[in-house]
Amino acid sequence: MKKNAWLILLSLALCLALSMGCALAENVPDPADREAALRSLLSGKKVSILGDSISTFQGYSNNTDYNPTIGNNAIYYTGAFSVTNVNQTWWMKAINRIGGQLHVNNSWSGDRVVTNGVTRATQLHDSNGVPPDIIAIYLGINDFRTGVQVNRFKATYNRMLTQMKKAYPNADIFLLTLVYSTNPHEGVDPDNVIYHNAVIEEMAEKHGCVLVDLYNDSGITKQNLAANMCDGGLHPNEAGMEKMAQCLLNAMMDYYLPAAPAKE
Numbered sequence: 001m002k003k004n005a006w007l008i009l010l011s012l013a014l015c016l017a018l019s020m021g022c023a024l025a026e027n028v029p030d031p032a033d034r035e036a037a038l039r040s041l042l043s044g045k046k047v048s049i050l051g052d053s054i055s056t057f058q059g060y061s062n063n064t065d066y067n068p069t070i071g072n073n074a075i076y077y078t079g080a081f082s083v084t085n086v087n088q089t090w091w092m093k094a095i096n097r098i099g100g101q102l103h104v105n106n107s108w109s110g111d112r113v114v115t116n117g118v119t120r121a122t123q124l125h126d127s128n129g130v131p132p133d134i135i136a137i138y139l140g141i142n143d144f145r146t147g148v149q150v151n152r153f154k155a156t157y158n159r160m161l162t163q164m165k166k167a168y169p170n171a172d173i174f175l176l177t178l179v180y181s182t183n184p185h186e187g188v189d190p191d192n193v194i195y196h197n198a199v200i201e202e203m204a205e206k207h208g209c210v211l212v213d214l215y216n217d218s219g220i221t222k223q224n225l226a227a228n229m230c231d232g233g234l235h236p237n238e239a240g241m242e243k244m245a246q247c248l249l250n251a252m253m254d255y256y257l258p259a260a261p262a263k264e
Contacts, residue, residue: 034253034257035097035249035253037257038098038249038252038253038256038257039097039098039099040099041256041257042098042099042100042134042252042256043098043099043100044099044100044101045098045099045100045101045133045134046100046101046103046126046130046131046132046133046134047091047094047095047098047100047101047102047103047132047133047134047135047136048102048103048104048105048106048124048125048132048134048135048136048171049061049091049102049104049105049106049107049135049136049137049138050106050107050117050120050121050124050135050136050137050138050139051091051105051106051107051108051137051138051139052107052108052109052110052111052112052138052139052141052142053074053075053076053077053107053108053109053110053235054076054090054107054138054141054234054235054236055089055090055091055105055107055138056073056074056075056076056077056105056107056108056109057075057077057078057083057086057089057092057105058075058077058078058079059086060086060092060102060105061073061075061105061106061107061108062074062075064127065127066102066103066104066105066126066127067104067106067123067124067125067126067127068127069106069120069123070104070105070106070123073106073107073108073109074108074109074110074111075109076109076235077089077235081230081231081235081237082230082237082238082239083230083236083237083238083241088238088241089241090138090236090240090241090242090244090245090248091105091136091245093241093242093245094136094245094248094249094252097245097249098249098252100133100134103124103125103126103130103132103133104123104124104125104126104132106120106123106124108120110142111139111142112139112140112142112143112146112148113139113140113143113148113153113156113157113160114143114148114152114153114156117139117156117157117160118156118159118160118163121160121161121163121164121167122163122164122166122167124164124167124168125167125168131167131168131170131171132168132171133170133171133172134171134172134173134174135164135168135171135172135173135174136173136174136176136212136248137173137174137175137176138176138178138214138244140153140157140178140196140200141178141179141181141193141234143196144178144181144184144188144192144193144196145181145183145184145185145188145234146184146185146188147184147185147187147188150195150196150199153196153199154199154202154203157199157200157203158203158206161173161203161206161207161209162207165207172210172255173207173209173210174209174210174211174212174248174251174252175200175203175204175209175210175211175212176200176212176214176244176247176248177197177200177201177211177212177213177214177215177216178193178196178197178200178214178215179214179215179218179220179236179240179244180193180215180220180221180222180225180233181193181225181233181234182222182225182232182233182234183232183233183234190222193215194215197213197215201213210251210252210255211251212247212248212251213247213251214244214247217247217250218243218244218246218247219243219247220236220240220243220244227239228240228243
């Protein structure tokens with residue numbers, strides 16, 4: 001009799017656990033639903049990009065129709081490699097999936113934060129002077145790979161964001177950390193990119209920006225770098241672009257669609 005009672009109690013406990021699990025599963029939002037909700041919220045938003053070669057594309061990042069200051073921007077992506085059209089870039093993938101519109105892409109191949117970052121930080125409005133709603137920044141890999149000291153990088157990144165916040169006080173700013181690269185200059189240890197990323201993380205907190213941690217969350221790693229880069233461990237191919245775009249979208253969903261607090 002006691003054995004039967006224990007079996008009954010065990011069955012009840014199992015049913016309760018299963019029912020709780022089903023209830024929890026029902027409360028977990030489907031990724032497609034979250035992305036649809038994000039699109040509904042951000043559709044039509046004006047998105048500007050600040051970056052280096054990784055964010056360039058012929059006819060976009062050097063087109064004065066967007067902003068008169070960007071016509072001479074050097075470009076890397078011209079439709080070659082595996083990124084054959086602009087919709088395969090990380091930034092346009094993200095913009096398309098939120099239903100946004102490209103406002104200005106002020107990206108310059110080979111540029112660094114310490115070279116032109118402060119100046120270009122205030123050149124993200126369009127040719128009519130209209131400011132962006134959202135700004136995404138992927139800049140700093142050239143500072144790291146050319147050996148710019150962390151303290152100098154930090155001071156200039158701070159000035160860059162200070163000027164940007166003054167120029168566009170209502171914009172939501174997303175700061176992307178740097179992915180691992182096997183293409184630094186001689187004497188630069190590729191593993192030391194973590195120190196420049198620590199600066200970006202600190203600046204996000206200091207200036208009230210949203211951190212997009214590509215280094216830890218994109219899925220692009222030292223081990224799979226060759227599969228996600230089209231040349232020398234630096235420039236993403238279409239697969240790498242997709243990982244970058246998804247990481248930005250995940251950060252946007254977490255920021256704009258925060259999870260409801262758990263019920264006690």
